[in-house]
Amino acid sequence: MTTTTLAVVGGTLIDGQGGTPLADAVVLAERGRITAAGRRAEVPVPAGATVIDAQGQYLLPGFMSGNVHLLDGIMMMGKGGAEYLARFEGRLHEVIEEAAQIALRGGCTTVFDTWNALVPVLNARDRINAGRAQGARIFAAGNIIGMGGPFSADFSMQSRAVISSTFADRMDALFDAGVGRWLSTLPPEEVRPIIRDYLARGVDMLKVAVSDHLLGLLGWKSPYLTFSERVLRVIVEETRRAGVPLLTHTLSVESLNLAVEHAADVMIHATITSQHPIPEELMKRIAAGPGWCEIQPTTHDYQCHLDDTNHPWSGYAGGAHEQNTVRMIASGVKIILGTDAGCTDPDILHELPEAELVDRPWTLGDDHVVWMKAMVEKGMTPMNAILACTANVAKAYHQDADYGTLVPGKVADLVVVRADPLADVTNVRKLSAVVKDGVPVDFGKLPLNPMVTKYPRVEDAQRR
Numbered sequence: 016m017t018t019t020t021l022a023v024v025g026g027t028l029i030d031g032q033g034g035t036p037l038a039d040a041v042v043l044a045e046r047g048r049i050t051a052a053g054r055r056a057e058v059p060v061p062a063g064a065t066v067i068d069a070q071g072q073y074l075l076p077g078f079m080s081g082n083v084h085l086l087d088g089i090m091m092m093g094k095g096g097a098e099y100l101a102r103f104e105g106r107l108h109e110v111i112e113e114a115a116q117i118a119l120r121g122g123c124t125t126v127f128d129t130w131n132a133l134v135p136v137l138n139a140r141d142r143i144n145a146g147r148a149q150g151a152r153i154f155a156a157g158n159i160i161g162m163g164g165p166f167s168a169d170f171s172m173q174s175r176a177v178i179s180s181t182f183a184d185r186m187d188a189l190f191d192a193g194v195g196r197w198l199s200t201l202p203p204e205e206v207r208p209i210i211r212d213y214l215a216r217g218v219d220m221l222k223v224a225v226s227d228h229l230l231g232l233l234g235w236k237s238p239y240l241t242f243s244e245r246v247l248r249v250i251v252e253e254t255r256r257a258g259v260p261l262l263t264h265t266l267s268v269e270s271l272n273l274a275v276e277h278a279a280d281v282m283i284h285a286t287i288t289s290q291h292p293i294p295e296e297l298m299k300r301i302a303a304g305p306g307w308c309e310i311q312p313t314t315h316d317y318q319c320h321l322d323d324t325n326h327p328w329s330g331y332a333g334g335a336h337e338q339n340t341v342r343m344i345a346s347g348v349k350i351i352l353g354t355d356a357g358c359t360d361p362d363i364l365h366e367l368p369e370a371e372l373v374d375r376p377w378t379l380g381d382d383h384v385v386w387m388k389a390m391v392e393k394g395m396t397p398m399n400a401i402l403a404c405t406a407n408v409a410k411a412y413h414q415d416a417d418y419g420t421l422v423p424g425k426v427a428d429l430v431v432v433r434a435d436p437l438a439d440v441t442n443v444r445k446l447s448a449v450v451k452d453g454v455p456v457d458f459g460k461l462p463l464n465p466m467v468t469k470y471p472r473v474e475d476a477q478r479r
Contacts, residue, residue: 020045021453022060026069026431028052031076031406031420033398036437042074044427047453052421067448067455069431075401075443076421077124077428077451078383079408082283082309082353084130085114085139085153089355089377091165092231095363097174099467100165100186107132109466111139114358114379115150116462121380122443124428124451125152125418127408129222129262129283129353133157133192137217149463152428152451154219154412159264160210160250161198161224161241164190169228192216199241203249210250214257220412221254222262222283223247226270235330236289238266240273251277260412268293275300281411283309283353286339290330293339302346307411309353312340312389317374332376337393344394351411352404356382361470387440397440427453 021044028040030052041058043051051058060066086107090096103110111131118126128136133155140153162169164187166178175183187195194213198206214221225247226238242250254261262281263274267289274282275297285301285308286293293301301308313321313332321329330336343350356379364372372378374385387400395403409419417426431448449456462468 020050020061020064021067021427021450021455022064023067023069023074023429023431023448023450024060025055026072026074027435028074028421029398029401029436030422031402032422033402033406036073040074042421042427042429044450044453047427049421049423049425049427051423065455067431067450069448072447073432073435073442074421075430075432075436076405076419077430077449078122078352078404078443079125079127079419080118080123080353080356080383080404081127081281081307081351081408081411082129082311082355083114083118083126083379084355084357085111085126085128085136085379086131087357087359087377088130089357090359090363091170093171095360096165096171097178098362099360101178101182103466104186106466107135108138108142109464110358111136111153112142112148112150113462113465113467115139115143115153117358117380117468118151119149119449119451119456120458120461121383122430122446122449122458123151123383124449125154125408125414127154127156127220127412129156129220130159130162131155131157132190133216133218134189149456149461154414156220156222156262157213157216157218158190158192158194159222159224159228160194160213161196162228162264163187163196167191167196168232169196171231173231199246201246203245206246207249207253210253211256214253214259218259220260220262220280221250221257222264223250224264225273226264226266228264228266235266235287238270238289240270247273247277267291268297272297275304275306278304279306280413281307281309281351284311284355286310286336286343287331288335288339290335292335293342298342298346298348301343302348307349307351307407308343309351310340310343310390311354311376312337312386312393313376314374314385314389315392317376320370340390341393344390349407349411350390350395350403351407352383352386354382354386358467360467381444384441384444387443391440397437400440401436401443
């Protein structure tokens with residue numbers, strides 16, 4: 016954190032509050048927090064300040080992603096997951112830091128990691144917070160309560176056929192963290208102390224699998240409820256007792272209804288309901304309730320590619336799920352950005368067809384831009400898309416006292432873009448400056464020490 020005053024001068028300020036943008040603005044920051052934001056004529060720049068010239072450009076809050084898996088969760092569900100974990104075992108916190116740097120390179124100053132290996136993600140979080148590593152600020156949930164590890168039925172049990180049981184069990188235990196699928200076999204009085212102990216391990220929020228994650232076995236249309244009503248109630252009670260946000264994983268209308276009934280703070284991928292339309296009565300309760308919906312859309316062109324190729328992921332955001340998204344926007348549901356994106360192995364990206372790379376929603380670093388593009392295509396205004404990636408995320412996770420808007424007192428996280436994002440929301444991709452904690456980031460040099468994204472990996476065979 017710097018003690019020098021930072022001044023971002025001359026840009027049009029889109030401050031994250033949803034009002035009219037302010038032309039020729041100045042934002043001042045000192046000791047990592049914003050001290051002033053307003054018209055240039057009303058906010059003098061102190062002598063000796065470090066100045067970022069934003070003339071003719073646009074200032075926005077640093078983007079905040081409400082749902083990532085910095086160790087790539089999509090890969091854990093199929094091809095590439097086993098080699099990824101084997102290659103980087105013992106250094107997973109470094110992979111997470113690399114992913115956090117990729118997110119920061121794209122202008123995301125804060126990410127909420129809602130499923131990951133507990134010890135590595137907390138290690139990376141703490142190293143970044145202490146300044147020992149660079150990257151987007153991480154808030155972490157660790158495991159999803161009630162889910163197994165990467166080689167369980169919840170992700171890629173089929174990988175066990177080609178890897179050692181010793182390795183698979185070790186990885187599952189690392190991710191399971193003592194709160195996996197076996198909890199669903201226990202009575203409430205035995206679940207309570209386990210959840211209480213898990214919450215005491217330093218997680219920033221708790222995410223519960225209200226429905227299962229057996230997509231690899233059952234597809235998009237067969238989710239089961241993970242816990243009994245009694246056990247789910249205990250999990251919710253302990254989360255409230257700990258004072259952290261309650262997140263829900265749901266894949267059906269009934270599991271989504273339970274999330275609403277328990278007043279979840281954030282309902283992850285709330286539009287995914289096993290290809291069943293969300294009933295209008297439930298939609299109205301969602302809109303009227305206190306919770307926020309994290310939505311994972313695809314762009315029109317990407318969805319057409321998935322549909323045309325009969326891709327296994329066509330049901331992810333298409334069909335009834337796409338209509339759920341359109342209806343949520345029209346109904347005024349409180350929406351936040353989330354993508355499930357992570358640090359994908361280039362070996363996996365290398366074999367994808369070009370049509371599957373453009374607008375890929377799970378590619379970290381550009382995922383928030385693809386999300387905004389998709390949501391605007393479905394009826395969201397560019398301003399509301401920006402709010403869904405900034406202030407709304409901060410509110411949903413109860414972090415709005417510090418983040419999400421460019422107003423005095425908030426942490427000085429901001430981006431400067433070269434073209435108007437209200438004219439074309441994908442202009443947020445045109446970064447000229449990224450500031451985190453009041454310090455300009457040399458974002459073009461990130462990640463600093465790539466392991467996953469250093470490619471190709473074959474060693475130079477030439478003798479020296």
